[in-house]
Amino acid sequence: MAAVTTSAERSLNKLAIVGVLIVTMIFLAPIYWIASTAFKPRNLATTIPPTVVFQPEISPFVKLFTKRSQLRTAPTPEQYAAAPWWERLVFDGGEKVVRSGRGEVQWSGYPSRFMNSLIVAITSTILAVGMGTFTAYGFSRFKIKGEQDLLFFILSTRMLPPVVVAIPMFLMYRVVGLNDTHWGLIILYTAFNLSFSVWLMKGFMDEIPKEYEEAALVDGYTRMEAFFKIVLPEAATGIAATAVFCFITAWNEYAFALIMTNRRAQTAPPFIPSQVGSGLPDWTVIAAGTFLFLLPVAIFTFLLRNHLLRGMSFGAIRK
């Protein structure tokens, strides 16, 4: 924008600053509310007026990770004294942790769903970015007949609504036994992210001067050596940005996970809503599950903010 010179411009600028701050606050308010509810005692989660100042607790997280049952009677002092400190937190909430016959703590479904999310998202990201990087290099450096059509075909695989693809995939997976398996989801997410990965990586590859490899080839490198030793390090930023986008998509995906998995391989996005059930949901536990689930993405976004901004606008301008 033009340099600020006149007093009218300066006051306009002040207005803009105030406006941006207000918008940012409005946009972050729901996320703040999730985070703060995750640390509230249950009775403060749904008060009117809303509770803003409170003593933070970790009991929502204890409840999130363990199976619990409502207490019929208050715990005896002996029971209370015998329980570890984190179980006492749940006693105080009128619930107790369920133990197996041998006295082992029964975990809730959340930890395993979280692990499933990690396994599926990380593996499919590695596959999509790996294949995408190779393919993007191929498209960027070699002459290919019908290049534009092929690239459009690759992009078009991303246009379909997940539900449309999910019906035939469900039938096919049933035949080959991939339903409710990690690999089933990994393959789907890889296919889904691959198109994006190729497009984004092609943008980054096009920016790396061809002369780098040519110099390497003259020095006696083979094409493969030049690719691995010269091009890949140069493309590291792009690979990182692409990886974060693919991870976020796979991490957050809901429709396929809902349709293709039910117990063994279910990820967190269909699991967390299924825990609401009927009656009065414990919003502190749901908030704790949501908060933990959002954390990796929020941290990623923050650590890689500069690459993200570049990656995003970059891919978009080229598309």
Place this chain on the structure above:
Amino acid sequence: MATAVMTTLDPNSRSAARGMSDLTIRNLFIIPTIVFLIVFNIFPLIYSLGYSFTDFRASSPAAANFVGLQNYRELLNDPFIWSNFAITAKYVIVSVVGQVIVGFGVALLLNRDIPLKGLLTTLLLLPMMLSMAVVGLFWKLLYDPSFGIINYTLGLGSFEWLSNPDMALYAVAITDIWMWSPFVMLLSLAGLSAVPKHLYEAAAIDRAGSFYTFFRITLPLVAPILMIAIIFRTMEAFKTFDLAYILTSQPTTEVISIRLYKMAFQEWQTGRSCALAYIVLIMILAITNIYVKYLNKVKER
């Protein structure tokens, strides 16, 4: 397509003395991806095209009977399906228009001399990085008529957002606007920062008003990238499933994806749902084509 790739010779390829030839490397790099996408995207679609002409039900062991175009004829004559499309259209329009207004507006603000611009932009991006299903679940609490923070903050008393059939679709759209305005904002910012500064300086010398500058310089130059944002968001909004499915179960928010999901996985009318999927597919292709033509027109100007 794959054979075409293999038989084209790159005129510039120099056959390396050692290692693989460029042609081998190119095929090695490209063909696996193409094959993978055909197997997992195109093949399933052909598979379901076959089923769309049958009365197949995945829940019953009965063999599929060929019924010809009956599924398509029935679906196209079903007023309920058309109302699902109408709901989807309304939803797409409300949420995309909302996102463009909010996103472009914030981008215009951010394009001035704002301290901590990078940090604020990153913070604003956070909503679109989150899971629609999980965030949607939490917005249920925010929307709650008796203890939701939205009604409390806006002083709306016990206003019903999600259980009111007239309001539910707008409530879903508001959440969608919250999630995806940052996307429009980001692309607009990229477009705005690419407008050459000397144009503004020239306009200032000519004593052009800010309205004139905006409509004659800023908007036309940002239009192509804004159009790309609109294409992306329209397609995504057309596909909406998780947000509406999680937030409400009103008949007025039953967008076409939800109808499709219910038909396929709750009523188990597999053949019929395959036919509906094809109708949706054709519509998406048509919309995309119209958009792309319009985009090219905008670019030419």
